[in-house]
Amino acid sequence: MLEGKVVVVTGAANGIGRAAALALAAQGARVVVNDLNVSLDGTSASQSTASQVVEEIRAAGGEAIASGDSVAEYASAQRIVETAADTYGRVDAIVNNAGIVRDKMFHRLTPEDFDAVVKVHLYGCFNLSHAAARHFREQSGGSLINMTSNSAVIGNRGQANYCAAKLGIVGLSKAMALDMAAFNVRSNCIAPLAWSRMTETIPAKTEEQARHVEKIRRMGPETIAPLICYLASDASAEVTGQVFAIRLNEIFLMSQSRPVRSVHRSEGWTAQSIAEHGMAALRASFMPLDTSAQVFSWDPV
Template sequence: MSETKPLGGKVVLVTGAGGGIGRAIALEAAKAGAAVVVNDIGASLDGKRESSAAAEQTVTEIEKLGGKAVANGDDVSIQEGAQAMVRQATDSFGRLDAVVNNAGILRDCFFHKMTYEDFDAVVKVHLYGTFNVSRAAADVMREQGSGSLIHMTSTSGLIGNLAQANYSAAKLGIAALSKSIALDLQRWNIRSNCIAPFAWSRMTSSIKVDSPEQEARVNRMKEMAPEKIAPIALYLASDEGADTTGQIFAVRNNEIFLMSQPRPVRSVHRGEGWDLDSVRSHAIPALRSSYVPLDVSADAFSWDPV
């Protein structure tokens, strides 16, 4: 990989790039030589459209650095919006080499209080948004015979979290979607990977603080800059990342993790088959020691970031 312009000649579309992680990746991609389509609808944290200025501000920053970028205000949750942003990439720059599916909203609340509308809105932006943009990009990338799709998942989905059933369901769905994309599109040299980012951003700033432990956790997160996520994203978008697909990474300050994916943990067999009594007396006692605990992301990442 060239030390100067590892993404020279490439075109990268970053959704939700008006701020936070998306903005950081867009800026770093431009510094690495890519032409960038900066997508952001300028929505509030819960998804209500406010202003398109955020995308334009990121474009201005890129141009001040001497890079090339265009702003896009289409909605990832709408199929036509995803198609329009991909079309803008090819109209503006002639191709599309990488997509970073970063756009997201939050509507956190406990499951027994969650409305259909709050579940639907979050899944539409995160899961449907990832599908819509990836599906539109896939047509371009298949014609090119190459491409990289990079999706933001979350340990809230991979491990678990309180009061985020909508967000967790969408983020775990994205991990499964990414694996299917990787399998289906490998014949065209299109790869698909996930990143679970830990970083202080507009979304994490909404975390409720109602205990000293949560306050300490939030203070630790404030130390994790969005720029820390960019290097792995740039690698996955680059030619050097061509042999990496179907993987899930997590980035936590200066740590990069390769995350596990579900596989059988333990099994029991009974030649004559199972009935309720034998499941109760034999199967469950044998399997119980391997149960996955009812933990949350903070339990799995219990040490201070380094």
């Protein structure tokens, strides 16, 4: 499905990124395997490298090149895209997958923890997508595949920085879909649930948490790769502005924010009338304070 395509995958030394890079290459894509080769919190070196994934792809008969530039800085992100263009002559899809986590309860979160996570996830998505936009416009086509999270679109505890960045990616992705549609460029989000370095941080202190973690262990990162390959291919030419969730054998089309219920008062509202009537009418439609684990509570099949 991807013969002749050139795809950039960030955060591709481990987990979902690595699985995506291998699957894209198996489908015929030439892959730029990007990874900064750092630990999960972004503070130290990792043993897994982009070069190792490139070797795996080449050993299987595919084409790939490694990139060690950071997505968090614009000039560096430009170099990633130029690596694709200079090496293979074009770029057809970007998989914005790079990320770090620094999980803490909100009252313990530091500005440095917040900034570091937002820079890699949200700024990284913007930086790389913006760097690719010129190429997409010139060739009248391209695909932006942006990894969000159920922690963001539904909610989770201890991840305020991560949730803010990942939900920001949903808004950014929709804006890019709208702005770039005139150039046949599509932009979609995937909220994956799979066992990777990111999910290793999920606590398992209670019996309920332990059961949740055990479910996720069954869902390898390779289960996300087919959807990434599809969105990178011409088969998805009419698919844009969507948010998909995936876990094991299930693919979900996620809702996006729309009005749920309204109340009207012809003479206008006061704080008192809002308290007495407005909220009383709306309360039945309030969203519950759920976490993603509570929403996806059944066993995957």
